[in-house]
Amino acid sequence: MKTDHPVKPAYLLRAAGLTKRFGSLTANEGIDLEVRPGQIHAILGENGAGKSTLMKMLYGVYEPDEGTVLMDGEPAVLYPPSRARAKGIGMVFQDFRLIPAMTVLESIALAVESGFALRRKQLRARILEVSRKYGLAVDPDAYVWQLDLGQRQRLEIVKVLLAPGTRVIIFDEPTSVLVPQEVEKFLDMLDKLRKDRYGILLITHKINEVLACADQVSVLRAGRMVYQSDQVDSGDGDKLISAMMGEKTLNPVTKQGMHGEEREPILQLKDGTIRGDHGEPVLEGVHLTLRKSEITGVAGISGNGQRELAEVLFGLRKLGTGELTIASAVMNDASTKEFMEAGVTFVSEDPIKESVIPGFSILEHMILDGIEAPVKGANIDWARAQKLLEDSEEARALALADGSRRADQLSGGNVQRMVLSRALIRKPDILIISYPSRGLDIGTTRTIQQQLIELAKQGTAVLLFSEDLDELFKLSDRLVVLSGKKLLGPYDTHETDVSRIGERMLKGESA
Amino acid sequence: MMIADILTGAIRSGTSVMLASQGELISERAGVINLGTEGSMLCGALGGFAVTVWTGNPWLGVLAGGIAGMLISAIHAFLVLACGANQLATGLTIMFFGMGVTSFLGRGFVSEQIVGFNPVPIPFLSDIPFIGGILFNHDPLTYLAILFVPCLWYVLFRTRLGIVLRATGERQEVLFASGINPKLVRYLAVLAGGFLAGVGGVQLSVAFTHSWVENMTQGRGVVAVALVIFASWMPARAMLGAYLFGAAQALQLTVQQQGLPISPFFLFMVPYLLTLAALLIVERKQRSLMPESLGKVFAGDGAR
Numbered sequence: 001m002k003t004d005h006p007v008k009p010a011y012l013l014r015a016a017g018l019t020k021r022f023g024s025l026t027a028n029e030g031i032d033l034e035v036r037p038g039q040i041h042a043i044l045g046e047n048g049a050g051k052s053t054l055m056k057m058l059y060g061v062y063e064p065d066e067g068t069v070l071m072d073g074e075p076a077v078l079y080p081p082s083r084a085r086a087k088g089i090g091m092v093f094q095d096f097r098l099i100p101a102m103t104v105l106e107s108i109a110l111a112v113e114s115g116f117a118l119r120r121k122q123l124r125a126r127i128l129e130v131s132r133k134y135g136l137a138v139d140p141d142a143y144v145w146q147l148d149l150g151q152r153q154r155l156e157i158v159k160v161l162l163a164p165g166t167r168v169i170i171f172d173e174p175t176s177v178l179v180p181q182e183v184e185k186f187l188d189m190l191d192k193l194r195k196d197r198y199g200i201l202l203i204t205h206k207i208n209e210v211l212a213c214a215d216q217v218s219v220l221r222a223g224r225m226v227y228q229s230d231q232v233d234s235g236d237g238d239k240l241i242s243a244m245m246g247e248k249t250l251n252p253v254t255k256q257g258m259h260g261e262e263r264e265p266i267l268q269l270k271d272g273t274i275r276g277d278h279g280e281p282v283l284e285g286v287h288l289t290l291r292k293s294e295i296t297g298v299a300g301i302s303g304n305g306q307r308e309l310a311e312v313l314f315g316l317r318k319l320g321t322g323e324l325t326i327a328s329a330v331m332n333d334a335s336t337k338e339f340m341e342a343g344v345t346f347v348s349e350d351p352i353k354e355s356v357i358p359g360f361s362i363l364e365h366m367i368l369d370g371i372e373a374p375v376k377g378a379n380i381d382w383a384r385a386q387k388l389l390e391d392s393e394e395a396r397a398l399a400l401a402d403g404s405r406r407a408d409q410l411s412g413g414n415v416q417r418m419v420l421s422r423a424l425i426r427k428p429d430i431l432i433i434s435y436p437s438r439g440l441d442i443g444t445t446r447t448i449q450q451q452l453i454e455l456a457k458q459g460t461a462v463l464l465f466s467e468d469l470d471e472l473f474k475l476s477d478r479l480v481v482l483s484g485k486k487l488l489g490p491y492d493t494h495e496t497d498v499s500r501i502g503e504r505m506l507k508g509e510s511a
Numbered sequence: 512m513m514i515a516d517i518l519t520g521a522i523r524s525g526t527s528v529m530l531a532s533q534g535e536l537i538s539e540r541a542g543v544i545n546l547g548t549e550g551s552m553l554c555g556a557l558g559g560f561a562v563t564v565w566t567g568n569p570w571l572g573v574l575a576g577g578i579a580g581m582l583i584s585a586i587h588a589f590l591v592l593a594c595g596a597n598q599l600a601t602g603l604t605i606m607f608f609g610m611g612v613t614s615f616l617g618r619g620f621v622s623e624q625i626v627g628f629n630p631v632p633i634p635f636l637s638d639i640p641f642i643g644g645i646l647f648n649h650d651p652l653t654y655l656a657i658l659f660v661p662c663l664w665y666v667l668f669r670t671r672l673g674i675v676l677r678a679t680g681e682r683q684e685v686l687f688a689s690g691i692n693p694k695l696v697r698y699l700a701v702l703a704g705g706f707l708a709g710v711g712g713v714q715l716s717v718a719f720t721h722s723w724v725e726n727m728t729q730g731r732g733v734v735a736v737a738l739v740i741f742a743s744w745m746p747a748r749a750m751l752g753a754y755l756f757g758a759a760q761a762l763q764l765t766v767q768q769q770g771l772p773i774s775p776f777f778l779f780m781v782p783y784l785l786t787l788a789a790l791l792i793v794e795r796k797q798r799s800l801m802p803e804s805l806g807k808v809f810a811g812d813g814a815r
Contacts, residue, residue, distance in 0.1 A: 082690035097688055099681040101803065102674070110674045111689055117670050 011036050011070075012168050012199040013058070013089070018067035020053050027053040029223050031067070034216075035168050035199040040190060042202045042210040042232075045220035046244055046441040048413060051203045054220065055170050058201070059091040060084035088167040090160030092174060096152045100145035104138050104155055112162045130161050134189050148301050149177035157189075169193065170201045175209060176467065179301055180502040187213050205442075207240050219243040245442065263291040266461050267313070267344075267430055272322030274308045281320065282308045286487040288480065290430060290461040295452065296490065297476030298465045299501050304482040306434065306465050307349055313432050313463065314346035315339040326430070343429030347436065349465065351419045356407045362418050363389060363403035369422055394424040397447050413440050420448055424455065431455065434465040449475055469498050484508035517761045518645045525757020526653045527552065527715040527728070531735035532742070532749040533663055534707025538584075539739055540667065541700030542680035542804045546602025547587045548708045549732025550609020551580035555709025556716040557613045560620055560723040569627050572717050573652060573710055580709020581702050583609055588701040592694055598806050606732065614725040621723060628652050628718035650718040652710075663746045676700060680802030708732060734786055741789050743800040752789065759785045 011034045018031040028050045035041055045051045056062045058069070060078040069076050071087055078084040098107055108127060109118050124140050131138050136154040147155065153174060160166055171190075175183045190213055193200060204210060210217055211234050219227035219240060227243035229236075272286040282305040290296055300306060311317035312324070315336040324331045326342045334342070348354040357365065363386055367373045374384040389395055389403045398417045401410060407418060416438065423431060436452065437445040452475055456462050466472050472479060478490035481504045488504055531548050538545045545551075559576025563569050587605050590596040628650035637647040667673040675696060678686045683693035715731070716723050734756055742748035759782035766778055 080690075081688060085690075097682075097685045099678055099685055099803075101681050101800070102677065106674050106677075109671060110678055110686075113671050116672060118674075120669070 013076075014070040015058065016068050016070070018054065018057055018064045018069070020057055020062055021065050027223050028057070028064075031220075031225055032228075033218060033225075035201055036216075037167070037197045037199050038194050039215040040194055040200045040202055040213055041216040041218065042204060042214035043218050043220060044204060044207065044210055044240060044244055046205060048411075048441055049220040049244070050223040051220055052172065053223075055091065055172055055201070055203055058084070058168075059089060059170060085163060086165070088165040089170065090163055090166040090168070091170040092153065092156045092160060092172065094172040094174075094176065096149075096156055098144045098152060098155065100143070102144055103140065104142050104144065104147075105140040107144060107155060108140075108159050108162060111159045112164070126162060127158060130158050134161070134192050135185060136189060148303055150179070150182045150301065153177055166198075168199045168201065170203070172203050173205070174202070175204065175206060177302065179505045180469070180498060181506055183209070205244075207237050210240065211237060221246050263294050265289045265291050266327055268323075268325045269313070269319075270323045270325075272312070272324065273320035274305060274312050274317070275320045276305075276308055281485065283482065283487060284485050286322065288487060289490075290463055292429075292459050292461050293456055294477045295456050295462040295464055295475050297472035297479045297493070298463065298482060299469060299472055299479055300482030300505055302467055305485070305487075306482060309482070309487075310346065310349070310432050310434055310463075310465060313339075313430075314344055316346075345423045345426050345428035345431050347419050347423050347431070347433040349434035349438075351415050352412060355419050356415060358406075358408040360407055361404050362401060362407055362410075365407055365418060366403070366422055366425075371422065371425055392421070392425055394451065395421045397451060398424075398444065412438075413444070416440055417444070420451075424451055427455070427458070428460055431460055431462045432465075433462065435467065436464070437466070437468065437471060445471075469501060472501075473498060481505055513765060515641055515644055517758055517765055519648070520761025520764065521754050521758035522645070522649060522653060523719050523757070524760040525754040526656050527711040527719065528731045528735050528738065528756055529750050529753035530656050530659075530711030530714060531708040531732055532738045532753050533659060533746060534580075534704035534711070535736050535739045536704075536742070536744060536746060536749055537663070537676070537707070538701050538704035539805060540680045540744055540802060541676050541697045542683070542802055542807065543588070543591060543697055543701050543704075544598045544602060544736070544806055545584060545587055545605075545701060545704055546599060546733070546736055547584060547605025547609065548602075548704070548735050549606040549728055549730065551584050551605075551705045551708035552712035552715070552728045552732040552735075553609045553613040553726070554583045555580035555712025556727060557617045557620065557712075557723060558709065559713030560623070560625065560716040561617075563625050563627055563717050564620065564623050567626070569625075569652075569713075569717050572627070573713050576713030576717075577706040577709040580707070580712060581705040584701050584705025584708070587705075588698050592697055592701075610726055617723055617725055621725070623723065625717065625721055627716075627721045628714075652714050652718050656710075656714065657750075660746050660750050667746070677802070680805060683804055683807075708735070711735070730783070734783070737786055740801075741786070744802065752786075755789065756782050756786055 013035040015031060015033040018028055019026070020028040031054055043051055043054065053062065057064050058078060060081040060083055063079040069078055076087055078087065078089065105120065105124060105127065109123060113123065127138065127140050130136065136158055138151060138154050138158055144152065144155070160169055175186060178186055187209070190200060202214065211232060214232045216230050217232050217240065218225055221244060227240070267290040269286055269288040272283070273281055274283040274286065276282040298306060298309070308317060312319050315331070315334050315338065319332050326344070329342065331339065331342065360368070363382070366389060367380065367385065374381040374388065386403045398421050400417050400421050401414050407415065410418065420436060423433065436448050440448065449471065452462055452464070464472065464475060473493055476493050479493055479496065479501060480487050480489035481501060483505055486508060488509060491501070531552050535545060535548050555576035558579030559572035562575035563572035583605060587601055590601045591598050630648050630650055633647040637643045667677065675686065675691055679693045679696040686693045712728065715727060720727070735753070738749050738752040738756070741752050763778040763781050766773060767775055
């Protein structure tokens with residue numbers, strides 16, 4: 001037998017000098033990266049640092065403009081995704097690519113099976129085996145629409161593991177959909193994968209997770225690798241934060257003098273039943289009171305009625321049974337317009353889909369939504385409107401893009417800035433706001449958080465939906481939890497803690 | 512006796528609608544609404560009849576009718592999938608085109624006579640009292656049509672092909688990401704749907720009436736489209752609906768023959784009225800089962 005063949009490389013995948021440009025924007029520049037078998041390589045970076053672009057190049061969604069990828073010591077072309085998959089690269093996306101009307105088994109079959117008739121028994125056995133081995137509980141016969149986000153993620157992971165030849169697995173912000181208890185299990189699973197010699201790329205912006213599990217860490221900032229290390233120590237937190245943030249300084253979010261007092265209720269929902277899109281009850285027996293100058297946080301795993309509750313409070317969805325009052329006026333049958341007149345402003349969870357009219361400028365959006373526009377004769381005085389917008393404190397604080405830009409060409413973060421400034425400028429009596437920091441970098445997130453606190457100080461009742469428990473605890477006076485068709489609480493944020501709320505998110509009342 | 516007659520008639524008269532609805536079901540499961548089904552049925556009815564007249568072989572008629580139905584649905588597929596035309600508008604146009612073209616080409620066949628398909632009682636089974644006469648005394652095409660329904664169910668829910676087909680109607684992006692071309696799947700589904708509608712037309716002209724009359728489908732293709740929705744995209748339920756429609760047709764004929772003093776125009780309306788009522792009852796509950804991207808066209812070039 002020959003013994004002189006080249007030594008098997010110590011890496012599964014090695015990228016060198018990867019560069020990707022979109023028009024004039026350079027999203028990634030000269031990225032070097034290695035994935036080794038049995039190691040977790042964490043990629044840290046703020047939103048917009050270029051993490052997703054990098055991962056999409058490695059999964060073959062984008063073709064790199066420059067640079068090479070080596071696998072098995074040979075140059076590998078990963079574009080399009082079918083090639084990347086054939087080379088053993090699997091990806092667990094943040095927005096799951098699943099079909100609600102299909103069962104778990106069918107979803108997996110679509111991705112991993114070939115041939116005509118399905119060998120259901122065999123596939124089921126393989127699913128259950130992987131699921132047992134890595135602690136990924138999934139029911140093969142459940143429909144995707146029945147699964148919560150954590151279960152959907154487990155399904156995606158099983159799919160990747162069952163795909164033939166998978167050896168590199170990319171996780172895109174995997175813990176953003178999980179509650180604290182699930183995060184622990186997820187990290188256990190990562191550890192098992194590591195022991196089975198999978199190469200793992202973990203994209204995240206949560207430093208604690210990196211410190212808890214990574215073997216290697218790379219930090220991306222503005223499209224470049226600014227920090228790489230083959231060692232991760234528990235004391236590296238500050239070093240990593242400063243690598244992520246660069247020169248910027250963070251203003252700490254502060255909140256004072258708002259605890260303890262009983263404030264005047266302004267919105268009350270009594271014994272409400274809220275139905276979903278198909279008429280099924282999503283929440284039952286809901287009692288909720290919003291008070292002036294108070295921020296009420298809504299915790300819960302997404303898909304537990306957050307969207308439906310928010311829509312009911314803005315008249316977009318009819319309340320099933322129960323009574324909804326605002327300043328003692330019954331609002332059960334009120335239109336959205338009447339809700340707006342009653343002082344309610346709403347920031348939806350998906351502003352790109354629900355708040356952006358293609359072709360309209362930022363300024364036009366502002367005026368359409370009732371920001372008072374200066375007029376010259378019968379016409380809108382566009383120049384002055386523009387100036388007013390530019391001069392407004394809220395728009396400046398959020399670094400809102402130029403008012404003449406078309407909103408459908410803005411990035412997700414900029415759309416978020418637009419809808420947030422719009423909501424803040426109106427100084428509403430009641431603000432229903434979903435996921436305010438989604439898509440924003442740490443700096444802007446802190447700004448918006450501070451702005452919400454200021455708004456509450458001036459008397460606004462805020463209902464804040466968020467999937468980030470830290471954010472909820474930082475901002476809220478009280479917390480309610482959506483779990484198992486119930487709205488639990490309120491709990492005073494000073495008298496509870498993250499783990500107790502997490503417990504309720506998972507187990508409902510019995511916790 | 513009358514009940515047995517009506518039920519036998521239900522199958523005779525409903526099988527054409529049933530076949531068309533199975534075809535439309537395939538097409539809609541892949542995400543394309545084909546209102547041109549009526550046109551496909553007419554083309555199939557005429558094509559099958561003509562070839563049977565020329566060759567004397569009804570099986571060649573079935574083949575020809577299926578191909579005729581497929582060709583006209585290919586126009587729909589091309590306009591909708593390649594040109595991005597509106598599915599409803601295109602479908603309606605195809606339907607009227609089918610009516611016109613068959614009326615025109617079929618002028619010479621109106622007085623023709625054929626033997627076509629005739630009932631072949633299945634030994635022993637057809638001797639079962641009551642049920643035997645209803646279920647096991649039909650033409651071969653009808654037997655095949657009924658056997659097709661469980662086959663379609665099997666393909667839809669027990670094969671990878673079925674999953675691919677359904678995924679196309681739900682989220683084409685997912686399919687595209689797994690390296691399958693959803694547009695191709697849609698083309699094939701529309702063509703298969705057209706073929707089945709064409710065969711349904713053949714059943715009407717070559718097996719049921721043994722004649723060709725212009726616009727002889729009388730809206731059966733449109734009923735088939737409605738039935739698919741009523742059946743919430745499930746093959747067996749679509750069959751049930753089709754035979755319900757067939758039963759109403761048979762009832763209408765029987766009542767006319769009995770000479771009851773009811774206006775024939777009213778009786779003629781009954782099957783459609785029943786279908787409408789069925790839709791009203793079921794529609795509200797079933798809407799959520801609709802394939803998610805039904806009616807949407809996906810660029811499929813990975814632009815997103």
